[in-house]
Amino acid sequence: MAITLEELRNLFPEDEDPLSDKLPQVKWLKTDQEILEALSEDDFLPGNDSTHPSSSGHQYETAYNEDSNRTEWHLLVRLLKRYQRMRSFVGELESAEKQPPKAGEYLLYLFLSRTEREVLIGDLTEEYPGLVTKFGLRLAKVYFYKQVVWSIWPLVRKTVVKWSAFGWVAELIRRISS
Amino acid sequence: MDKQKKELLGELEEIVLLALLKLGSESYGVPIHETVEEATERFISIGSIYATLDRLERNGFVSSRMGAATNERGGRAKKYFKVEGAGMMALEEAEQIRRSIVPKLRLQPAGGKA
Numbered sequence: 001m002a003i004t005l006e007e008l009r010n011l012f013p014e015d016e017d018p019l020s021d022k023l024p025q026v027k028w029l030k031t032d033q034e035i036l037e038a039l040s041e042d043d044f045l046p047g048n049d050s051t052h053p054s055s056s057g058h059q060y061e062t063a064y065n066e067d068s069n070r071t072e073w074h075l076l077v078r079l080l081k082r083y084q085r086m087r088s089f090v091g092e093l094e095s096a097e098k099q100p101p102k103a104g105e106y107l108l109y110l111f112l113s114r115t116e117r118e119v120l121i122g123d124l125t126e127e128y129p130g131l132v133t134k135f136g137l138r139l140a141k142v143y144f145y146k147q148v149v150w151s152i153w154p155l156v157r158k159t160v161v162k163w164s165a166f167g168w169v170a171e172l173i174r175r176i177s178s
Numbered sequence: 179m180d181k182q183k184k185e186l187l188g189e190l191e192e193i194v195l196l197a198l199l200k201l202g203s204e205s206y207g208v209p210i211h212e213t214v215e216e217a218t219e220r221f222i223s224i225g226s227i228y229a230t231l232d233r234l235e236r237n238g239f240v241s242s243r244m245g246a247a248t249n250e251r252g253g254r255a256k257k258y259f260k261v262e263g264a265g266m267m268a269l270e271e272a273e274q275i276r277r278s279i280v281p282k283l284r285l286q287p288a289g290g291k292a
Contacts, residue, residue: 122207123208126248
């Protein structure tokens with residue numbers, strides 16, 4: 001099933017705890033980040049009694065003892081982990097919207113001089129977020145690579161022409177002097 | 179007629195010079211590229227624009243300077259361009275050449291009434 005970044009943003013908003021209103025019984029938790037730092041997934045595998053959270057002496061011990069429903073605890077941790085992963089995924093997508101593909105930049109590093117590529121990559125980086133907004137991520141990437149490929153040749157040709165002219169003059173001098 | 183051999187402007191060179199005149203102090207890669215693409219309604223790579231600007235600079239038609247690095251460009255600097263006197267003269271000359279061949283150019287659409 002295809003899902004847009006906008007839909008993902010709505011599903012996983014950055015400044016909202018998705019479980020606070022859905023699971024009122026876990027309101028004693030501070031933030032998902034805090035609990036995930038205190039716990040590891042292995043601690044809560046079903047049937048693994050030796051990994052009771054109180055054994056690690058973390059700050060949620062009291063809360064855990066108050067709420068003896070182990071199934072809900074497992075569910076909560078899994079939900080939080082999933083939420084964390086999805087939010088990180090959304091974050092990656094958001095940063096991908098702003099940064100052009102590195103492979104394209106590398107191509108410019110291979111073929112162009114330092115000054116040329118710095119200015120050119122700067123221009124392409126500046127243009128890129130606007131293209132994503134206008135055409136979407138995939139088409140923006142296609143346009144970016146088209147720009148990269150079609151930009152390399154005119155600039156490389158300029159250098160080739162210059163050096164072949166030098167070569168021609170050098171050859172002329174060699175013939176005259178010999 | 180002046181017998182001295184003069185450098186004639188190419189099509190893209192002329193358009194880029196006109197874009198620089200239009201943009202004024204904001205003449206750097208991105209707006210130049212946008213202006214040229216909008217005017218020509220064709221795909222033109224930024225590399226072609228820079229190759230053209232480099233040629234114009236070597237002929238003394240434009241000058242360039244490096245600007246400050248900005249965050250939106252990933253910490254990279256802009257390169258600003260400015261039309262020099264020789265560039266203005268080259269544009270005027272291109273216009274004169276056109277007028278000397280056809281003083282008042284009025285094109286009629288094919289099959290249209292005169």
